[in-house]
Amino acid sequence: xxxxxxxxxxxxxxxxxxxxxxxxxxKAAAHAEEKKAKVEQLLNDRLVFDxxxxxxxxxxxxxxxxxxxxxxxxxxxxxxEDTEKTPEELKARIEKTIAFLKTIRPExxxxxxxxxxAIYYMPGKYLPAFEYVVDMGLxxxxxxxxxxxxxxxxxxxxIGKGDYLGKLSYRDTPAS
Amino acid sequence: xxxxxxxxxxxxxxxxxxxxxxxxxxKAAAHAEEKKAKVEQLLNDRLVFDxxxxxxxxxxxxxxxxxxxxxxxxxxxxxxEDTEKTPEELKARIEKTIAFLKTIRPExxxxxxxxxxAIYYMPGKYLPAFEYVVDMGLxxxxxxxxxxxxxxxxxxxxIGKGDYLGKLSYRDTPAS
Numbered sequence: 001x002x003x004x005x006x007x008x009x010x011x012x013x014x015x016x017x018x019x020x021x022x023x024x025x026x027k028a029a030a031h032a033e034e035k036k037a038k039v040e041q042l043l044n045d046r047l048v049f050d051x052x053x054x055x056x057x058x059x060x061x062x063x064x065x066x067x068x069x070x071x072x073x074x075x076x077x078x079x080x081e082d083t084e085k086t087p088e089e090l091k092a093r094i095e096k097t098i099a100f101l102k103t104i105r106p107e108x109x110x111x112x113x114x115x116x117x118a119i120y121y122m123p124g125k126y127l128p129a130f131e132y133v134v135d136m137g138l139x140x141x142x143x144x145x146x147x148x149x150x151x152x153x154x155x156x157x158x159i160g161k162g163d164y165l166g167k168l169s170y171r172d173t174p175a176s
Numbered sequence: 177x178x179x180x181x182x183x184x185x186x187x188x189x190x191x192x193x194x195x196x197x198x199x200x201x202x203k204a205a206a207h208a209e210e211k212k213a214k215v216e217q218l219l220n221d222r223l224v225f226d227x228x229x230x231x232x233x234x235x236x237x238x239x240x241x242x243x244x245x246x247x248x249x250x251x252x253x254x255x256x257e258d259t260e261k262t263p264e265e266l267k268a269r270i271e272k273t274i275a276f277l278k279t280i281r282p283e284x285x286x287x288x289x290x291x292x293x294a295i296y297y298m299p300g301k302y303l304p305a306f307e308y309v310v311d312m313g314l315x316x317x318x319x320x321x322x323x324x325x326x327x328x329x330x331x332x333x334x335i336g337k338g339d340y341l342g343k344l345s346y347r348d349t350p351a352s
Contacts, residue, residue: 001289001290001304001306002289002304002306002307003289004180004181004182004185004289004306005180006180008306008310009180009185009310012310013310013311013314013315016311017315047223047326047329047330048326048329048330051329113177113178113179113180114177116347116349118349119346122346124348124349125346125347125348125349126346126347126348126349127344127345127346127347128177128178128347130177130178130180130184131178131344131345134184134185134188134189135189135192135341135342135344135345136341136344138189138314138318139189139193139318139340139341140337140341142314142315142318142319142322143318143322143337143340146318146319146322146323146326147322147326150223150224150322150323150326153223153224153227154223154224161316161319164315164319165311165312165315165316166311168303168307168311168312169303169307169311170295170298170301170302170303171292171301171302171303171304172300172301173292173294173300173301173302
């Protein structure tokens with residue numbers, strides 16, 4: 001049975017969402033190839049002119065995932081430079097993030113609800129880890145994943161909710 | 177101290193996000209008024225032609241919140257008809273959803289990780305409540321909230337990440 005704790009509600013869904021995001025990058029690459037268009041144009045597209053482009057949405061989603069996990073676990077948050085230009089590089093960035101998340105052991109995060117998480121964009125301020133995760137880390141992570149998804153949808157990439165949610169492990173209801 | 181459990185990781189952030197969404201509806205109404213345009217055009221706009229319009233995104237976000245909470249709590253999921261046409265009606269829908277979520281007591285959801293949640297769109301299948309919440313309920317809820325937000329951003333409504341995340345309760349770091 002899966003317990004509900006700061007590890008299982010962050011690292012597990014982030015691993016899922018990042019794997020799904022990697023699948024979206026594949027679909028973007030396939031779409032550009034099918035259209036005989038430069039994939040860079042798709043990766044550089046945005047929903048709105050003053051929002052991040054697709055590549056940056058993916059980078060920021062990765063950063064949100066590793067930052068949230070690292071801060072709650074109390075371990076160093078590795079810096080990944082934003083150098084990705086191609087689908088392959090973006091997928092490698094996602095893989096690197098997944099690999100980092102997998103180094104975290106549940107016991108590094110479980111029970112840390114009250115640990116103060118210093119707010120990097122607001123020196124001198126902190127949030128207890130529970131609030132950091134539930135009010136900021138997770139909603140912000142999903143924000144960038146959904147926006148990346150929407151940029152592809154806008155451009156006619158053949159994706160749907162199933163690509164965003166990923167495969168769910170449905171069980172058969174026992175016959176009554 | 178806030179414990180991490182199926183109530184605190186669902187109902188609490190959903191209450192926050194729904195309140196933020198209500199604020200977005202206000203900003204949409206104010207934007208249309210400022211532009212001397214019909215707010216209905218904004219509420220009926222979509223990111224992509226075959227996605228839901230803003231009003232439906234809000235309705236579905238509300239439905240996701242109450243369905244997730246009701247299914248895990250094992251109580252009846254009230255049906256809210258999709259009749260909203262105006263900002264005021266949309267805000268009332270959100271309020272009604274918030275009011276429903278507030279009727280749920282933590283003890284109705286805590287410890288229900290293994291409870292089978294029947295999948296309404298896939299008869300004969302279920303997910304354990306933990307997976308339903310973490311792999312589907314929450315990501316799907318955020319999907320529709322973020323998409324609603326993006327529809328407004330696309331239309332030049334003056335909103336930013338702060339409107340999506342809402343006010344965070346930052347604490348002052350004690351002087352060392």
